[in-house]
Amino acid sequence: MAAERTLTEKLKHYRISQGEYERISGLLGRPPHGLEWALFSALWSEHCSYKSSKVHLRKFSYRNGMTRDDSDENAGVVDIGFGEKIVFKMESHNHPSFIEPYQGAATGVGGILRDIFTMGARPIALADYLCFGNENAPRMKTLVKGVVSGISGYGNCVGVPTITGYTEYDENYNKNILVNAMAVGLLEGQMNLASSKAEGVGNLVVYVGAKTGKDGVHGAAMASESFDQDIDSKKPNIQIGDPFLEKLLIESCLEVLSKNLVVCMQDMGAAGLTSSTFEMASKGRVGMDLHLDKVPQRDSSITPEEILLSESQERMVLVCVPKNLDAIQAVFKKWDLDAAPIGTIIDTKKMRLFWKGDLVTEIDPTLITDSAPRYERPFTSYQSKRKKDKIVSVSDQNKEQWLESLKQNAFYKNKNWIFEQYDQRVGTRTVRDASHTVSAVRLNSRRDLAISVGCRPAFMRMDTRIGAIDAIIYPALQQAVKGFKPIAVTDCLNFANPERVEVMTDFVQTCDLYAEIAQRLDAPIISGNVSFYNETEGKGITPTPAVGLVGLKENDDTISACVFNESDLTVFLVQMPGVVSYAKTAEVFKKESSFSGDLLVPLLCDFIPAMTAFAAKTRPQVSRVVGQGGLAVTLDKMKADGFECVFETGESHLFSSTEFLFEERLYDFVFAVNGAQRATFEKELDVLVKKWNLVSYVLGRSRKG
Secondary structure, eight states, rough: HHHHHHHHHHHHHHHOOOHHHHHHHHHHHHHOOOTHHHHHHHTTHHHHTTTTTTTHHHGOOOOTTTTOTTTTSSSSSOSSTTTTEEEEEEEEEEHHHHHHHHHHHHHHHHHHHHHHHHTTTTEEEEEEEEEEOOOTTHHHHHHHHHHHHHHHHHHHHHTOEEEEEEEEEOOGGOOEEEEEEEEEEEEEOOOOOOOOOOOOOOOEEEEEEEOOOOOTHHHHHTTTTBBOOOOOGGGGOOOOOHHHHHHHHHHHHHHHHHHOOOSSEEEETTHHHHHHHHHHHHTTOOOEEGGGGSBBOOOTTTTTHHHHHHHSSSEEEEEEOOGGGHHHHHHHTTTTEEEEEEEEEEESSOOEEETTTTEEEEEOOOHTTSSOOOOOOOOOOOOSSSSSSOOOOOOOOOOHHHHHHTTTTTTSSOOOOHHHSSSSSSOOOOOEEETSSEEEEEEESSOOOEEEEEEEHHHHHHOOOHHHHHHHOOOOHHHHHTTOOOEEEEEEEESOOOOOOOHHHHHHHHHHHHHHHHHHOOOOOOEEEEOOOOOOEEOOOOOOOEEEEEESSSSHHHHOBBSOOOOTHHHHHHHHEEEEEEEEHHHHTOOOOEEEOOOOHHHHHHHHHHHHHHHHHHHHHHEEEEOHHHHHHHHTTTTTSEEEEOOOOHHHHHHHHHHHEEEEEEEEEEEEHHHHHHHHHHHHHHHHHHHTTEEEEEEEEEEOO
16 A cells, blocks of 8 residues: 555656556567656656647648758758858747746747757847736736736846737636747858767766756646646746846857857757756657766756756757867856756666766666557547627727727727837848837848747637637738738647547647648648646637738839828728638627638638738838727727728718727728828739729728827
């Protein structure tokens, strides 16, 4: 009985199921012992192994001439020509941010940055995707303030601009907020793309960066389970970040890479030293001798297990030939960082872990990295649950009252206070910041790179299929009306417990749609992240498959505005046949979401390049995709510079209709042009309307409000 109790306690402590324990014992030919418990706990966690999602993520295999398969690397790469490559990825830090919002959000930013510069790319932009609960829910004001402060505090200090984002407020996130961060890096000229595959028997394994402490131990396993009421007990699992050290780490790592001193390099992210070294060895089919007592430490009481699992921030592992060690140490010393040799590459394909001269563990790394369980969780064919033959009006207020009611909701309130805390101009590349519907940075080739995030949870709650399509199509259209061609996607798939059929059904439906859209749009999904178990006491979040979309404009022509910026512009409304709905608007008025119509993926993916070409040819002064809250809310937002749209009297009967103004149609577009542009614009618009079966109106003219 005592032995059984010991086993039960160990399984609970290391978050290993009985079935996984039996699988581990089968692989080893005996029960696990010593540090093996910690190794399997970390690398077999959902967070590290993707054991519930990997079978479906294989659907994202499409690549084109600009992209390649970098699925084993830290981030995806897009070769955009002119000697420039873009490296980008999106990651979640949901659980840590709910437990400790400032450090959770800050270290989320730090972690995604390391994913970028570990590949040799200089980070040039950040984006965030945030979902909060009802603004009056317990702790929510503290959570919101802490998360925003954490993002700004880290990003501003490290010197990378945060230029775009999305913020949701809904009660579905009361006990599970989402904090997703995206980073974009640039490789150009002679900068070397770094691998994470260890190679070269006799080469040195070198620890670089900050010292190791006890923060974040078991963080990966903690992020792979649902919450209960005992949140405070999980605070020791949260990492502590230092953005000033991260800045030093960026410069030192890029310098040793530029000098060709490094064979490979890997970030110490989730599961710390364990994941970095075991994954590097497994990819290279080599082994390592690692001396854990040689790891730079900031706590003399730290144990070998804590060293292996610590998620202390601002740390990397690199491999170098022995003759380059002195040069590497000189670079890191210049930046006041540690660069300590802690091991060597060996040819036995075993990880041999030593502590003060004693061999404490010897194991084949592929048993942990390649033999993790792959669960084919049950799911069913997706069935739309809320489709209606017609939509139902959600308010009996007049349009002025309706607009004011919406603007009092936390979602529609002015969120400038969030992005105004971010340094959006550091680095001097920013040409459009978070005050615009599409943000962009200028490349050295004089081209503009657009960065957008997508996924509107209200549409996911209304209908998973509609919401998942919209998550990529909406930001793609936002870029298209500015003349950008979407080129690649990253994702952050946030879902509840995958062991529940309805959750897995939504996940599979989303993956299938994303895979189809990526191929049809010729914008491959090159990197990403899955975050499961976003639930507390059995209540899960809205399925929230956030995306980051990158687009390219081949010239440095001025990007059209998203607000009215002068008087006497002619304002056009262009409508696509698709979905007519009340989604977020219905939620504000406590009504059931409803919609009619459908979104056709082939049609939308063909239309987007046509819209890109139209915008590039006509160059409207103002262009915008109508957002949540419908035309009324969009036009209200377009007053930002003090100009407004005055409706033409000929269509006043239509434009005064509350339903017409507030229906959330997928998709409507607003354009504004001056007198010199109007003839050319109308000629090209007529071609577009006829070819794509659109409807267009002259809404009116802009004037000073």
